[in-house]
Amino acid sequence: MENTVEVSHVSKSFNGQSVVRDISFDIASGEVFGLIGPNGAGKTTIIRMLLDIMRPDSGEIRILDAADKIKDMIGYLPEDRGLYRRLTIMDTLMYLGALKNRQSKERTLELLDKMGMLSNRDMKISELSKGMQQKIQIIAAICHDPGFIILDEPFSGLDPVNMKLVKDLIIQLGKEGKTILISTHMMDQVERMCDRILMIHKGSGVLYGSVGEIKSRFGKNTIFLEFEGQLENIAGVRKINYSGNYAELILEEGADAQNVLKNIVSMVRVNKFEISMPSLNEIFIQVVEGS
Amino acid sequence: MTKWITIAKHEFSYNVRRKEFLFVTFGLPIFMLAIMGIPILLMSVSISHEEYRIGYVDRTGSFEPLNFTGYPDEETARKELLEGKITHFFVIPPDYRSTGKINIFSTNRTLSGTVDDKIRDFMLENLLKGQKIDLVERIKDPMHSEYFILNEKGETGEDGFSALLVSIAFALFFMLSIFTSSNFLLQGVVEEKENRVIEILLSSVSYRELLIGKIFGLGAVGLTQIIVWSMIGAGLLFSNRLVFSILVERMHVSFALLVFALGFFILGFLVFASLMAGVGAVSTTTREGQQMAGIFSIIGAIPLIFSQFILMYPDAILTTALAYFPLTSPITMIMLLSIGEVQFHELMISVLILTFSTLLIIELSVKIFRVSLLMYGKKPTIGEMIKYVRES
Numbered sequence: 001m002e003n004t005v006e007v008s009h010v011s012k013s014f015n016g017q018s019v020v021r022d023i024s025f026d027i028a029s030g031e032v033f034g035l036i037g038p039n040g041a042g043k044t045t046i047i048r049m050l051l052d053i054m055r056p057d058s059g060e061i062r063i064l065d066a067a068d069k070i071k072d073m074i075g076y077l078p079e080d081r082g083l084y085r086r087l088t089i090m091d092t093l094m095y096l097g098a099l100k101n102r103q104s105k106e107r108t109l110e111l112l113d114k115m116g117m118l119s120n121r122d123m124k125i126s127e128l129s130k131g132m133q134q135k136i137q138i139i140a141a142i143c144h145d146p147g148f149i150i151l152d153e154p155f156s157g158l159d160p161v162n163m164k165l166v167k168d169l170i171i172q173l174g175k176e177g178k179t180i181l182i183s184t185h186m187m188d189q190v191e192r193m194c195d196r197i198l199m200i201h202k203g204s205g206v207l208y209g210s211v212g213e214i215k216s217r218f219g220k221n222t223i224f225l226e227f228e229g230q231l232e233n234i235a236g237v238r239k240i241n242y243s244g245n246y247a248e249l250i251l252e253e254g255a256d257a258q259n260v261l262k263n264i265v266s267m268v269r270v271n272k273f274e275i276s277m278p279s280l281n282e283i284f285i286q287v288v289e290g291s
Numbered sequence: 292m293t294k295w296i297t298i299a300k301h302e303f304s305y306n307v308r309r310k311e312f313l314f315v316t317f318g319l320p321i322f323m324l325a326i327m328g329i330p331i332l333l334m335s336v337s338i339s340h341e342e343y344r345i346g347y348v349d350r351t352g353s354f355e356p357l358n359f360t361g362y363p364d365e366e367t368a369r370k371e372l373l374e375g376k377i378t379h380f381f382v383i384p385p386d387y388r389s390t391g392k393i394n395i396f397s398t399n400r401t402l403s404g405t406v407d408d409k410i411r412d413f414m415l416e417n418l419l420k421g422q423k424i425d426l427v428e429r430i431k432d433p434m435h436s437e438y439f440i441l442n443e444k445g446e447t448g449e450d451g452f453s454a455l456l457v458s459i460a461f462a463l464f465f466m467l468s469i470f471t472s473s474n475f476l477l478q479g480v481v482e483e484k485e486n487r488v489i490e491i492l493l494s495s496v497s498y499r500e501l502l503i504g505k506i507f508g509l510g511a512v513g514l515t516q517i518i519v520w521s522m523i524g525a526g527l528l529f530s531n532r533l534v535f536s537i538l539v540e541r542m543h544v545s546f547a548l549l550v551f552a553l554g555f556f557i558l559g560f561l562v563f564a565s566l567m568a569g570v571g572a573v574s575t576t577t578r579e580g581q582q583m584a585g586i587f588s589i590i591g592a593i594p595l596i597f598s599q600f601i602l603m604y605p606d607a608i609l610t611t612a613l614a615y616f617p618l619t620s621p622i623t624m625i626m627l628l629s630i631g632e633v634q635f636h637e638l639m640i641s642v643l644i645l646t647f648s649t650l651l652i653i654e655l656s657v658k659i660f661r662v663s664l665l666m667y668g669k670k671p672t673i674g675e676m677i678k679y680v681r682e683s
Contacts, residue, residue: 015675052497071494071496076491076494078490080490082486082487084486086305087305096495099294099495099496
């Protein structure tokens with residue numbers, strides 16, 4: 001499959017401080033790609049270099065084949081959200097579309113309708129709630145029908161209803177064959193949506209590949225547990241990540257899951273017990289702690 | 292459509308709807324008209340509708356009544372004033388000749404200038420009793436002055452009043468317009484940084500396209516302002532000849548002067564706008580940007596502070612320096628052009644310096660834009676800026 005993006009040995013530093021170190025990756029056409037890592041890992045700097053807002057100190061970036069029209073082919077949702085407060089929704093979207101040389105009133109209205117905001121189109125941005133403004137920004141990123149869409153933290157600040165709306169939209173765009181780059185620190189979100197990921201930490205790539213392949217690399221050493229009661233030291237368990245009545249248990253090497261289950265049952269009431277691969281979040285922690 | 296034109300169109304339509312633009316463009320002429328016109332109107336109303344009947348009490352025994360009413364004592368005069376038979380009376384004390392002091396009484400506050408003039412004429416006529424009437428009239432109104440400027444060949448040029456008026460008025464309006472629109476540019480850049488729109492814009496256009504689009508869009512805003520002011524001015528001149536007749540008679544604005552003034556306005560705007568864009572790029576808030584921009588505005592206003600000097604000494608070194616320094620040359624040259632004190636080569640040097648500086652500042656601003664625009668909340672030091680510009 002042809003690649004939409006090819007990044008080769010890219011580095012960037014500010015004031016002598018290295019922010020991105022020798023990063024290489026590619027994104028195939030039509031792929032949903034995750035750029036993940038904690039805040040401050042260098043994700044936004046990589047995106048800005050992809051958009052030619054910043055230039056790398058070294059390395060090469062190639063996007064699509066249309067070298068001179070690259071910016072028109074990309075849709076971008078920045079992490080820091082903001083719009084012209086005194087403009088109406090429609091004026092904002094038409095202006096941002098015109099800057100891409102691909103203004104389409106029809107598509108803009110269609111997207112507004114899909115996001116449930118068609119009747120608000122003449123409202124000023126300043127009159128909108130934060131959630132509505134977020135939706136307008138997402139429409140602004142895709143209203144010119146780009147082939148490559150970059151979404152920087154697309155779920156931040158969204159309530160569960162709008163989060164689902166955006167997820168559905170991303171899935172829909174993926175089905176339409178768009179190439180999508182999602183950058184986020186919410187690893188559980190990309191786990192379900194992305195074909196492949198690049199995990200970065202302190203500017204360096206630490207994991208790169210398909211989600212399944214990465215997870216299988218770390219083996220089936222995890223138990224997902226839903227329980228009632230108080231869990232304490234369990235023989236054979238190296239680490240417990242708690243989340244209310246749920247817990248992710250990382251087993252010691254060579255530990256038997258059946259024995260662990262017996263131990264758990266003696267402590268708490270078990271509602272669900274699942275032997276699985278570790279979450280991306282746990283993998284990330286393991287990689288970072290290991291490094 | 293080329294993207295910078297899209298940006299220019301957006302900047303124009305976005306900024307002409309700003310309250311600040313509407314206030315300065317329409318509010319300022321109304322304000323100035325009120326300041327200039329109301330006293331004149333009030334005076335003309337009070338002259339035409341108020342008939343003054345003035346009395347006096349002479350304690351020196353040497354004044355003749357002429358067209359005033361003489362009273363033997365202050366009591367009688369007070370009584371007549373209170374009864375409305377006279378509007379004013381004044382008392383000439385015995386020591387008037389040594390002190391010049393008189394006391395004027397009236398029942399209400401009026402514009403005293405006209406009454407003063409009438410009493411002054413009365414005093415002069417009495418003091419100059421026996422002199423020829425034409426001498427008395429001349430002493431009352433001793434000079435009607437009009438200035439002429441001789442050039443090197445001994446030819447007379449425009450008179451000083453019109454030169455001063457035209458140049459200062461031009462300079463004031465042009466400066467105001469340049470500062471207003473370049474300040475909008477500054478505010479726009481800082482706002483776009485504050486609300487993070489800048490990142491969306493830069494994902495669509497290059498830094499240069501963004502900067503040039505903004506400069507041209509806001510230049511059009513400034514020109515619109517000048518056109519509106521000119522139209523309001525022309526409308527007033529044609530509609531109220533009574534109040535403005537003196538100005539019309541004395542102003543001699545040539546077509547060439549207007550063309551050059553417009554040229555310098557455009558170049559001046561370009562210099563200030565590109566500077567403001569650079570300032571906006573390194574500012575973290577609008578207030579901080581305006582503080583930094585204030586320094587350039589003060590430098591730009593220097594020709595106005597020295598306007599009298601520039602007009603009196605057009606060949607002085609300071610004037611020449613102001614005429615060539617890019618931040619002061621637009622206003623200085625407009626002033627010098629309006630009094631016809633510019634040689635062709637001086638004009639060309641000034642235009643060339645201004646054009647070259649504009650291109651240089653635009654280039655530097657693009658670089659500063661690129662290196663500092665996305666540094667939210669952090670203002671680079673001058674040293675850092677120089678380093679970044681070199682690196683880029």
